[in-house]
Amino acid sequence: AQSVTQLDSQVPVFEEAPVELRCNYSSSVSVYLFWYVQYPNQGLQLLLKYLSGSTLVKGINGFEAEFNKSQTSFHLRKPSVHISDTAEYFCAVSGRGAQKLVFGQGTRLTINP
């Protein structure tokens, strides 16, 4: 079975500052990893995914994440945030060969002007 822990429930940052949202996972098998974003009153949208290959993956809206197998982490980063990045961010894991996503508890990113 897989599990995901998002270490911060809320992250406030100032506009144009860098941000990192932390995600750790647990799994006894190899994994696929995902970050989803949920804007207010909307469904989830895929930001980026790690399936294999390069451990640094780039996604939409300037976000990137790095898969670190030894630390079982998949932290999300953006060098300069914008007001429009205000949203809830979810890290998710799927075990290879599994048929479902397991989501973390979410991190609310709040951008202050």
Place this chain on the structure above:
Amino acid sequence: DTAVSQTPKYLVTQMGNDKSIKCEQNLGHDTMYWYKQDSKKFLKIMFSYNNKELIINETVPNRFSPKSPDKAHLNLHINSLELGDSAVYFCASSQGSFSYEQYFGPGTRLTVT
């Protein structure tokens, strides 16, 4: 064009009633899912169907019954609604049942009074 749509968007009903939520996807995917998001934003899978066949049923009460008339539709019927059923229900779809990338609908906010 809406990729994954759900109706209704809001549903307010009394305890003990029976209600249905409908989901349709026009992405040509063969796998569809129902997720429940509670008041703390925790997202958990309930069911998934692949080519109209149930493949995941996650310890959900029998009062919840999914129905997939075809690959493009997955409906959720809930009998004898309880206060604890209040949540946002998301439908999602993917190509293949191994969760590489799921597309989410806008959600249905169910309030049971």
